[in-house]
Amino acid sequence: MTTKKTDTIKGKFNEAEDFARKIWLAGLGAYGKSVEEAQGRYDKLSAEASKMFDDLVSKGENLEDDARSKFKSTTNDVENRVSEVRKKLGLDSEPSDQRIEELSAKVDALTEAVAKLAANSNK
Template structure:
């Protein structure tokens, strides 16, 4: 082999190696660009999904508050009825009757105070 042939072969190997190295470099840039795009898409999707979940959560919260409010009212009524029943059993006096008597006493007290002022 002549030295010219060896030099040409070496140049071909170097040029081929440079081409391969350039292609590897470009492939790396392509991977970086693609992964960056996919990360941005995932970020957008996750933001959208998060916002949707927040809206659903607001709806569920409203429903839960309504349900809790209804159950609280019902529980309060049941406790009050139980207390009235217990009070009646212990005292023999109906709570509603006692409240009516209390109102009458208040009216009598006001009437007595007016009479006392008039004198």
């Protein structure tokens, strides 16, 4: 082979080698770019997820505070109503068991008196 042919073949081989290397580098570049984009998207999503989680926690705390406040208010209302009913029934000053026994004794006495009156009216 002549030197000219050999130089031409070497030149074309070098061109082909350079072209193949550029294709390889373009593939690496595309991979690197996709990794960077994916990392950027991941970082953005991670930040958004953290912010969303913090927002949800904050809203949950507000709802919990509102629920506690309403529950406390309702509990106070119920306690006040029970207290009023106890006062009306006379159960707030004396121990309730003793008061119930007294009322039961009065009911028994009234029942006995009604029975006597009914017996006398039938005679």
